Amino acid sequence: MRILIAALIGGIVMFVWGAVAHMALGLGNPGIHPPAHEDMVLSSLHEGLGTEPGVYILPWLGPDAMHDEAAVRAYGAKAGASPYAWVVYLPQGEDMTHMGRPLGTQWLSDTLAALVLAVLMCVPGLGFRRRLLLAGAMAVFAWLSTMVPYWNWYRFPASFTVAAGAEQLVGWLLAGMAMAWWIGRREPRAA
Template structure:
């Protein structure tokens, strides 16, 4: 159990630092996220309509409209534009300590889950060497990229460059985390147990 906690903590530190670098220093996400040409009219309209906190997509259609090739929804969806709004009605500090703390806790829980699964896998034929264990952890980056970011690209029409940078981000991040997790989780299941008794 101690090894799993240690691996989870080490993996979380590496992944958290990588995330900070990708957003603040490396030219990964900056070029794919930008301001509206004129933010004020859009913001004022949303405020005037008293839009509540939530996620909104345009155009929006009922199930019937989605199945009807002649519907107004189908025409609007085909003609464009298509966009999503992730709307927070009330303001918040952009880099509040609570945001950073929850971010690190999230990374710790994720890294701990991966460490636990790796601990269970080291006795098999695919995770005996260090590089195999690194590959095992890195595979979770691919899993996250496919089920998360590529899915949004496909279903929600997120831009290709935005998606590609997030795919790169999570795969490299879990590769780096894998380097430290694999160095800690290297014993067979008999001595790498989550049993605390």
């Protein structure tokens, strides 16, 4: 039961920190800019991308073309002279003003991540400091294994990547403090 309560505490702390980080501190927006001509871009998406939802990378070098030397050279020339875009595409659109489902999903995600951390924090012999260090290490691990590859391979802006790392590290240290306190408060004190 103490693991589940620690997970709930951690999930709530991360959820609240995420709201503060995005809404008050702007950590969710670095490197994100409005398009110069939004209506023109939106009107060209159906024609250019079709009707299949997904992630589109422009210019595109398909996996089959990677073994064709001429296709790779042509792609290199095109990629060097063209804009680059990584587009999450929903051809039918989605009204993002209704935040109930995304907020619920975010809280659930934060709480499940906190559950994993709570289980690891209950390893015998860990004190408050080591539990907190574990929380920080998990935040850095998650950032290095997800956001840095997105920066490296998909050209996510460095400012966005650094802000995401700061958001995760601070958030998991705050959640880790609350969770470590909760988990450790019921443990017998060494004589």
